[in-house]
Amino acid sequence: xxxxxxxxxxxxxxxxxxxxxxxxxxxxxxAVGAQAGLRDSDAHPSAIEYLLGALAGDLLxxxxxxxxxxxxxxxxxxxxxxxxxxxxxxHLGVVGESGHAGLAAVSGTFYVSADADARALAExxxxxxxxxxxxxxxxxxxxxxxxxQATP
Amino acid sequence: MxxxxxxxxxxxxxxxxxxxxTIKQFFAAEGCPIDYVFYSNYELQxxxxxxxxxxxxxxxxxxxxxxxxQSGGRCRALAMRDxxxxxxxxVVVRAGSGIRAPGDLRGKVVATGALDSPQAxxxxxxxxxxxxxxxxxxxxxxxxxxxxxxxxxxxGGERDALRCLQHGEAHAACVLDLNWRRWTADGTVDAAQxxxxxxxxxxxxxxxxxxxxxxQQEAERWVKTLFxxxxxNPAHREMMDLxxxxxxxxxxxxxxxxxxxxxxxxxxFEQST
Numbered sequence: 001x002x003x004x005x006x007x008x009x010x011x012x013x014x015x016x017x018x019x020x021x022x023x024x025x026x027x028x029x030x031a032v033g034a035q036a037g038l039r040d041s042d043a044h045p046s047a048i049e050y051l052l053g054a055l056a057g058d059l060l061x062x063x064x065x066x067x068x069x070x071x072x073x074x075x076x077x078x079x080x081x082x083x084x085x086x087x088x089x090x091h092l093g094v095v096g097e098s099g100h101a102g103l104a105a106v107s108g109t110f111y112v113s114a115d116a117d118a119r120a121l122a123e124x125x126x127x128x129x130x131x132x133x134x135x136x137x138x139x140x141x142x143x144x145x146x147x148x149q150a151t152p
Numbered sequence: 153m154x155x156x157x158x159x160x161x162x163x164x165x166x167x168x169x170x171x172x173x174t175i176k177q178f179f180a181a182e183g184c185p186i187d188y189v190f191y192s193n194y195e196l197q198x199x200x201x202x203x204x205x206x207x208x209x210x211x212x213x214x215x216x217x218x219x220x221x222q223s224g225g226r227c228r229a230l231a232m233r234d235x236x237x238x239x240x241x242x243v244v245v246r247a248g249s250g251i252r253a254p255g256d257l258r259g260k261v262v263a264t265g266a267l268d269s270p271q272a273x274x275x276x277x278x279x280x281x282x283x284x285x286x287x288x289x290x291x292x293x294x295x296x297x298x299x300x301x302x303x304x305x306x307x308g309g310e311r312d313a314l315r316c317l318q319h320g321e322a323h324a325a326c327v328l329d330l331n332w333r334r335w336t337a338d339g340t341v342d343a344a345q346x347x348x349x350x351x352x353x354x355x356x357x358x359x360x361x362x363x364x365x366x367x368q369q370e371a372e373r374w375v376k377t378l379f380x381x382x383x384x385n386p387a388h389r390e391m392m393d394l395x396x397x398x399x400x401x402x403x404x405x406x407x408x409x410x411x412x413x414x415x416x417x418x419x420x421f422e423q424s425t
């Protein structure tokens with residue numbers, strides 16, 4: 001029997017055209033556009049947006065799981081995130097720029113409506129962060145500042 | 153496949169890359185492929201042009217003057233935006249301040265943009281010099297050196313100079329006519345409270361620069377393609393709006409006299425090397 005740490009996830013990516021990479025994962029597929037989209041609109045989300053979206057999805061799903069463990073009803077949840085590269089001009093290849101093209105910071109707010117008081121919510125939120133694969137990965141290389149805000 | 157013509161551009165804001173993507177696509181569709189190289193400052197771009205790393209440089213007026221200086225005049229201006237021609241820098245004062253003529257700025261504080269901004273520093277200071285006013289001797293200079301190296305493309309220094317005037321920390325501020333128009337229209341500045349004391353002589357702004365050795369035939373092919381870009385075509389208009397033009401015009405070099413005189417009198421290149 002393989003060790004738990006041996007479990008891995010696999011994706012396959014294929015070039016469709018200059019503005020589209022198609023990603024195949026288990027029984028799903030989705031399209032990625034630019035690495036870091038700068039236009040107001042594009043045919044597909046960019047890689048950096050998928051990353052932010054994945055983090056938001058991870059946290060929402062994680063919070064719901066933690067609440068279910070504690071038998072707390074979750075009425076609504078929504079996250080707004082903003083991500084910033086260390087220097088987007090390095091990503092664009094600008095000669096003479098310094099820094100790096102990596103993610104520097106993610107900030108945002110998690111709005112949650114649930115049958116829980118502030119203390120319970122804080123405990124649930126901490127457990128969510130501790131068990132979030134993406135939060136635990138990204139927090140080791142970028143400054144993450146995601147605030148939980150209870151709403152009626 | 154034709155070897156693409158390499159065009160250099162200085163960018164300070166990532167959205168500018170979108171403009172260049174559109175230009176590149178346009179040239180490819182017209183059968184005259186180009187590629188772009190981005191630089192963080194004009195000094196690097198001028199060096200790249202002189203060293204032959206790029207064929208064409210989208211140059212600020214100061215970068216043009218620098219290329220003329222370093223190449224011994226062996227360069228040409230291929231094209232420019234309609235809005236690059238006949239620009240004016242305004243020296244703005246508070247309405248009712250009692251400052252009615254340039255000479256009234258003697259002993260006062262004048263706010264300018266960045267050290268290397270032609271429109272918000274070098275040219276207005278030259279205009280003041282023509283009125284007999286030298287910074288440090290006849291008036292106090294408050295300079296806002298935001299993103300030096302980008303030749304004032306980044307309007308932050310210019311805006312800070314205007315704020316300085318608005319906050320009462322300066323008696324005058326130097327602002328490009330287009331920015332003055334924009335800021336009085338969008339409410340950044342209350343046009344009833346401030347007025348233009350005087351405008352500098354008209355000058356030209358950016359141009360596409362090549363060295364003399366760039367083949368004439370290639371230059372003509374490239375310019376002809378550029379001139380096929382039309383504001384009437386919705387596919388081109390978005391990019392042209394972003395870049396702030398309604399038509400591309402032939403490059404002319406008669407509009408850089410005041411700046412050339414300014415960098416000489418102010419010993420700009422001697423101080424920056």
